Amino acid sequence: MDADRQAAALERIAAHEPELAARLILMTLPAAAGHIRGPLSFDIDVDRLEPRRVAILDGRARVEEAGGRGGADFRLHTDPRTLVDLATGHSGPVRLILRGRLRIRGKRRHALRLRRMSATGVALGDIVGAGGTLDPDVLFRILPYLVEPEWTRGHDFTVRYQVTGHGGGDWYIQARDGERLAVTHQPPQDREVVGTARVSFEAYQRMAAGEVTPIRAMQSQLTTIEGQIHPITVLGRWIDRSQGGDEAELRREEAQRRLQAWRAGLYAADGAGQGQGDPGHEREAARDGRALLDYRQLYALWERENWKVQEIDFAVDREQWVTTPREAQESTIWTLGSFFVGEERVTADLAPFLPAAPSGEIELFLATQLVDEARHAAFFDRFGAEVMCLSADDIRGRMSEVEQILLPPWREVFDDGLRDVARRIKARPDDLGLFVEGIATYHLVIEGFLAVTGQTLIREYMLEHSLYPGFCEGFGLVERDEHRHVAFGVRFLRDAIAEDARHRHTVERVVTDLARRAAYVFAPPYVQDPSDYVSYGYSSRQIYGLAYRTLKRRMRVLGIEIPPAEELMPGPIEEPTPQPAR
Ligand SMILES: [Fe+2]
Numbered sequence: 253m254d255a256d257r258q259a260a261a262l263e264r265i266a267a268h269e270p271e272l273a274a275r276l277i278l279m280t281l282p283a284a285a286g287h288i289r290g291p292l293s294f295d296i297d298v299d300r301l302e303p304r305r306v307a308i309l310d311g312r313a314r315v316e317e318a319g320g321r322g323g324a325d326f327r328l329h330t331d332p333r334t335l336v337d338l339a340t341g342h343s344g345p346v347r348l349i350l351r352g353r354l355r356i357r358g359k360r361r362h363a364l365r366l367r368r369m370s371a372t373g374v375a376l377g378d379i380v381g382a383g384g385t386l387d388p389d390v391l392f393r394i395l396p397y398l399v400e401p402e403w404t405r406g407h408d409f410t411v412r413y414q415v416t417g418h419g420g421g422d423w424y425i426q427a428r429d430g431e432r433l434a435v436t437h438q439p440p441q442d443r444e445v446v447g448t449a450r451v452s453f454e455a456y457q458r459m460a461a462g463e464v465t466p467i468r469a470m471q472s473q474l475t476t477i478e479g480q481i482h483p484i485t486v487l488g489r490w491i492d493r494s495q496g497g498d499e500a501e502l503r504r505e506e507a508q509r510r511l512q513a514w515r516a517g518l519y520a521a522d523g524a525g526q527g528q529g530d531p532g533h534e535r536e537a538a539r540d541g542r543a544l545l546d547y548r549q550l551y552a553l554w555e556r557e558n559w560k561v562q563e564i565d566f567a568v569d570r571e572q573w574v575t576t577p578r579e580a581q582e583s584t585i586w587t588l589g590s591f592f593v594g595e596e597r598v599t600a601d602l603a604p605f606l607p608a609a610p611s612g613e614i615e616l617f618l619a620t621q622l623v624d625e626a627r628h629a630a631f632f633d634r635f636g637a638e639v640m641c642l643s644a645d646d647i648r649g650r651m652s653e654v655e656q657i658l659l660p661p662w663r664e665v666f667d668d669g670l671r672d673v674a675r676r677i678k679a680r681p682d683d684l685g686l687f688v689e690g691i692a693t694y695h696l697v698i699e700g701f702l703a704v705t706g707q708t709l710i711r712e713y714m715l716e717h718s719l720y721p722g723f724c725e726g727f728g729l730v731e732r733d734e735h736r737h738v739a740f741g742v743r744f745l746r747d748a749i750a751e752d753a754r755h756r757h758t759v760e761r762v763v764t765d766l767a768r769r770a771a772y773v774f775a776p777p778y779v780q781d782p783s784d785y786v787s788y789g790y791s792s793r794q795i796y797g798l799a800y801r802t803l804k805r806r807m808r809v810l811g812i813e814i815p816p817a818e819e820l821m822p823g824p825i826e827e828p829t830p831q832p833a834r
Pocket residue numbers: 595598624625628730734
């Protein structure tokens with residue numbers, strides 16, 4: 253602290269508690285008297301305080317109890333207020349002597365050398381360095397005069413400092429939201445002590461002298477803290493600030509506050525709206541290239557729309573299932589089974605995409621999707637185990653039961669399409685072109701073209717016929733997630749193409765080729781002619797129509813026109829979108 257501020261603080265203390273001010277001055281003597289040329293020894297006797305003997309030799313001052321060996325050069329007797337005036341240089345010794353406020357017995361002219369003694373401009377470290385001792389009682393009790401009440405605005409707490417060993421004690425310090433600090437020896441009534449900092453007297457000396465930082469003291473167990481740490485940290489900052497040692501921290505704090513304000517809401521759901529961002533969805537059809545959600549917004553949507561498999565109520569579903577004849581059960585097992593195995597596959601096959609993600613934002617989103625897919629697999633497995641009574645006792649066992657009845661088109665898409673590209677990405681995670689191929693396969697064809705279409709139609713059918721209400725609820729949540737996944741895929745591919753037009757060709761090739769084969773997955777096992785059939789009350793024209801149009805919309809956002817339906821779909825399509833009554 254600079255000398256002027258120290259003098260002002262000393263004046264404030266002296267105005268209210270002159271004895272405390274005098275004790276502070278006596279504490280600084282070993283450092284302050286070092287400025288006086290020795291040899292010199294004097295006794296200093298301040299009213300109501302213990303007399304001291306100061307012995308100065310070779311620029312070092314020793315302070316001990318008065319009345320020790322031999323006589324002193326002089327004896328100084330005064331009151332606390334006068335000592336403050338002397339120490340701040342407010343009044344010189346001659347004036348004080350003349351006014352009778354300072355009484356000198358012994359060699360008076362030696363006393364004039366006290367002019368060089370000033371208690372201001374002395375750092376606590378100087379006192380310890382000069383062999384002096386820091387008195388915790390003085391240092392805690394002067395805090396209300398050093399810490400500006402304004403600094404404490406917004407803070408209301410009481411903490412205890414406990415200095416153990418000889419010279420120690422307990423001090424309770426209260427911050428009172430803009431009021432002056434209050435320091436007491438007894439715990440204040442009606443105020444909870446939220447934290448205690450405990451330190452030995454020796455360690456206190458080193459810490460107060462600035463030899464050990466508070467954090468080092470905690471790390472090395474010199475200080476132990478019980479209860480809340482932050483109030484003690486904040487108080488430590490105020491103490492530092494009162495000694496002019498907090499400027500760098502204040503600048504850092506201000507800069508960080510600005511950055512925090514700037515960053516606030518980085519992960520907020522702002523701009524995400526109500527939908528899932530998938531431009532292939534009816535409700536989101538107006539989303540063009542500019543209105544696509546970004547990865548951060550898609551992540552925020554994920555947080556907002558998390559759901560729990562365990563909370564879905566299958567009570568009605570179980571009853572409906574057991575009362576349904578076996579043949580109808582088998583048809584449902586095939587339909588839902590292809591989703592069940594599919595969800596497990598997309599969980600496992602998404603994993604290699606994560607280390608290959610070209611940015612952290614993409615990696616985070618894909619991690620949320622990985623959790624979604626695991627949850628979807630868990631959802632289908634729970635339905636398979638608890639409702640459909642699949643016989644095996646674990647997931648893989650139940651999966652292999654349904655896997656046996658899956659048809660060749662399914663295998664072509666999942667084994668030859670998705671699994672193959674996932675393996676290649678795993679082998680070459682740095683190949684962005686391959687990653688683009690993977691997202692086009694996974695998000696546009698498997699999820700967007702195949703899964704979302706099937707989910708929408710099956711769920712609409714079940715809702716229309718009040719079938720499996722628990723399943724419908726969960727399936728709706730799955731579908732919502734899938735739209736979010738597709739929205740990510742479209743966003744990523746749009747960005748990739750904008751950066752490198754060669755990716756457009758990759759997307760066009762992968763989607764056209766795989767979608768053409770994937771469309772056959774819609775046909776149930778009983779179908780003879782994939783160009784014309786009925787499934788779940790929908791004609792193949794309706795099914796192919798919905799799948800084709802949503803794909804077309806998404807691809808248009810990427811600036812890609814897909815081939816006409818006659819070329820891409822196994823059979824004719826019908827406009828418009830099927831909308832069964834609920
Ligand atoms: Fe899924």
